[in-house]
Amino acid sequence: MSSHIESTLVENRVFKPAKAFASKARIKSMAQYKKMWNESIKNPEKFFAREAKELTWQKPWKKVLDWKVPYAKWFVGGQLNVSENCLDRHLDGPRRTKAAIMWEGEPGEKRVLTYQQLHREVCRFANVLKRNGVKRGHRIIIYMPMVPEAAIAMLACTRIGAIHSVVFGGFSAESIKDRALDSGATLIITADGSYRRGTIVPLKKNVDDALKSGETAVKRVIVFRRTAAEIHIEEGRDVWWHRELEYVDAKCPAAALDSETPLFILYTSGSTGKPKGILHTTGGYLLHAHMTCKYVFDLRDEDVYWCTADVGWVTGHSYMVYGPLAMGATTLMYEGAPNWPENDRFWRIIEDYGVTVFYTAPTAIRAFMKWGDQWVTKHNLSSLRLLGTVGEVINPEAWMWYHRTIGGGRCPIVDTWWQTETGGMMITPIPGATPTKPGTATLPFFGVDAAIVDDKGKELGANQGGKLVIRKPWPGMLRGIWGDKARYKQTYWSEFKGMYFAGDGARRDKDGYFWIVGRIDDVLNVAGHRLGTSEVESALVSHPSVAEAAVVGKPDELKGQAVVCFVTVKSGITTSKDLAAVLKKHVRTVIGPVATPDEIRFTDALPKTRSGKIMRRLLKQVAAGELVTGDTTTLDDLSVLAKLATAED
Ligand code: PRX
Numbered sequence: 001m002s003s004h005i006e007s008t009l010v011e012n013r014v015f016k017p018a019k020a021f022a023s024k025a026r027i028k029s030m031a032q033y034k035k036m037w038n039e040s041i042k043n044p045e046k047f048f049a050r051e052a053k054e055l056t057w058q059k060p061w062k063k064v065l066d067w068k069v070p071y072a073k074w075f076v077g078g079q080l081n082v083s084e085n086c087l088d089r090h091l092d093g094p095r096r097t098k099a100a101i102m103w104e105g106e107p108g109e110k111r112v113l114t115y116q117q118l119h120r121e122v123c124r125f126a127n128v129l130k131r132n133g134v135k136r137g138h139r140i141i142i143y144m145p146m147v148p149e150a151a152i153a154m155l156a157c158t159r160i161g162a163i164h165s166v167v168f169g170g171f172s173a174e175s176i177k178d179r180a181l182d183s184g185a186t187l188i189i190t191a192d193g194s195y196r197r198g199t200i201v202p203l204k205k206n207v208d209d210a211l212k213s214g215e216t217a218v219k220r221v222i223v224f225r226r227t228a229a230e231i232h233i234e235e236g237r238d239v240w241w242h243r244e245l246e247y248v249d250a251k252c253p254a255a256a257l258d259s260e261t262p263l264f265i266l267y268t269s270g271s272t273g274k275p276k277g278i279l280h281t282t283g284g285y286l287l288h289a290h291m292t293c294k295y296v297f298d299l300r301d302e303d304v305y306w307c308t309a310d311v312g313w314v315t316g317h318s319y320m321v322y323g324p325l326a327m328g329a330t331t332l333m334y335e336g337a338p339n340w341p342e343n344d345r346f347w348r349i350i351e352d353y354g355v356t357v358f359y360t361a362p363t364a365i366r367a368f369m370k371w372g373d374q375w376v377t378k379h380n381l382s383s384l385r386l387l388g389t390v391g392e393v394i395n396p397e398a399w400m401w402y403h404r405t406i407g408g409g410r411c412p413i414v415d416t417w418w419q420t421e422t423g424g425m426m427i428t429p430i431p432g433a434t435p436t437k438p439g440t441a442t443l444p445f446f447g448v449d450a451a452i453v454d455d456k457g458k459e460l461g462a463n464q465g466g467k468l469v470i471r472k473p474w475p476g477m478l479r480g481i482w483g484d485k486a487r488y489k490q491t492y493w494s495e496f497k498g499m500y501f502a503g504d505g506a507r508r509d510k511d512g513y514f515w516i517v518g519r520i521d522d523v524l525n526v527a528g529h530r531l532g533t534s535e536v537e538s539a540l541v542s543h544p545s546v547a548e549a550a551v552v553g554k555p556d557e558l559k560g561q562a563v564v565c566f567v568t569v570k571s572g573i574t575t576s577k578d579l580a581a582v583l584k585k586h587v588r589t590v591i592g593p594v595a596t597p598d599e600i601r602f603t604d605a606l607p608k609t610r611s612g613k614i615m616r617r618l619l620k621q622v623a624a625g626e627l628v629t630g631d632t633t634t635l636d637d638l639s640v641l642a643k644l645a646t647a648e649d
Pocket residue numbers: 268314315389390391392393394415416417418419420421441502503504516518519525528529530
């Protein structure tokens with residue numbers, strides 16, 4: 001059977017929630033989901049007020065929602081503290097001695113922090129921050145390995161009202177510098193290194209390089225000792241985490257913060273310019289993270305929950321730290337690579353800890369499939385009860401493999417569509433209610449008014465492809481782009497009046513299920529990581545030998561998309577395989593390993609319209625090896641195309 005036919009058959013399969021699962025779930029039927037969804041859309045204020053009462057408020061709100069397109073304020077007048085919700089409120093009952101974080105380092109060390117212990121560490125570190133001059137509203141960069149201290153640092157910021165900005169450990173010195181400059185950060189929390197596939201990633205060295213030019217406002221660097229690797233300590237600027245903790249008080253009251261107090265900034269790629277600082281605030285965000293853990297993961301006190309995302313991405317924020325801890329759940333954290341020391345590391349961890357809910361990315365699932373079932377079958381995965389995916393479209397074959405091989409055919413799969421900007425899950429099955437179909441994120445979450453519209457903003461009918469929009473504000477939505485009001489309006493709210501435009505293309509099937517096609521702007525999704533083509537292009541042209549560059553995505557079996565760069569060199573420069581390697585390395589240095597180009601194709605010129613715009617659609621087709629079939633009448637120099645198709649590095 002051809003894989004196309006097979007995937008069509010699989011797409012049409014419907015998996016009803018197992019009775020055994022549904023009977024225990026919070027939402028047990030489609031009727032219950034629909035009733036709740038209808039209420040959440042017709043009367044969001046009532047719906048969300050009821051849900052928000054499950055959080056701990058220091059002062060009740062006066063108004064649930066204040067919405068003046070495109071600015072939303074949720075729970076106006078209310079005050080709360082995220083760390084109090086994630087920690088203090090669990091200390092009164094049996095959760096006090098329950099594992100909050102279970103951690104495993106890549107070399108194999110294990111640590112468990114109970115809620116009581118985590119609370120103590122967060123309070124102590126919050127006092128360290130205070131002693132180092134951190135005040136409400138200050139911006140703190142966290143550039144850490146996947147160790148409990150990353151979560152401790154985040155929670156300590158929230159305790160005192162500082163705004164954290166976590167930078168993924170796979171980003172470069174220049175990326176740290178850009179983010180420090182844009183956010184005006186005054187302090188960086190990092191480590192002497194992090195383990196990845198047996199080698200040490202020099203986190204502190206990257207921080208040193210980022211601060212070398214002296215352009216940023218960073219005055220203090222707190223360094224956690226993880227690897228004991230030799231590092232440079234800048235006198236007067238750098239201090240050790242463990243030294244700072246000596247003699248520090250373990251009492252630190254949780255600051256009462258207005259619901260709309262900025263909580264964190266997380267940088268993400270857009271279609272133009274440098275990554276933008278997505279701003280999330282306190283009350284609405286926490287509610288969204290909490291509610292989705294409650295209804296989508298149906299998290300229970302007895303669960304061992306594992307989200308494999310790095311804390312540097314939004315998934316690590318909402319679904320490794322804030323959502324699960326606000327629920328009082330046990331969250332597992334693993335530091336390293338899935339194939340270290342061997343390809344079965346994840347399955348070994350699931351078996352060792354008895355993981356019950358597992359959340360990962362399609363890219364990882366495709367890699368596991370490729371490595372082979374033998375790595376899975378030697379482990380007992382019977383503890384699993386629910387599986388989730390996020391970050392990119394999951395192809396039906398990978399869904400089926402996940403279902404059968406990891407889930408043993410018994411675990412519902414929640415394919416959750418959302419974005420850095422949305423704060424939490426937006427389109428997702430409810431596991432005890434929604435019949436799933438491989439490849440679709442199914443139906444909107446509560447309060448989410450999603451639609452597919454045409455270029456004019458008109459809603460489309462079944463199976464018509466268009467743009468995915470959200471027509472109502474929701475609690476976890478971004479509140480802006482740090483320091484750039486105009487860009488916020490322009491990027492998300494200018495395409496269609498009064499609607500949030502997500503940047504994704506999608507269609508709805510006859511059952512109303514959303515099938516995400518992928519980004520329709522110039523943003524790539526490489527191995528579940530978001531990457532702006534313009535970022536890679538500007539990294540390339542910053543190299544002295546490059547005159548011009550255009551970057552496009554090419555379908556890739558494993559990574560979803562591969563990064564293909566069309567490059568024209570300056571006159572007098574000779575192209576070669578060596579130069580291609582140099583340029584790949586250059587992009588790695590400028591952005592980080594996540595952006596490493598897969599292919600560099602040298603070409604004499606780039607196809608452009610008469611007005612000088614690069615014709616990316618054509619480049620995409622060339623990169624994919626497809627015939628150029630689209631409309632080329634506006635192409636300036638047709639001969640360019642023929643050359644492109646054969647340009648190789
Ligand atoms: O294209 C969509 C894709 O990832 C983009 C958001 O990327 P980021 O902000 O990095 O957040 C990723 C983790 C929430 C979206 O615009 N995406 C995310 N989840 C899915 C998805 N595409 C299809 N199906 C999903 N479940």
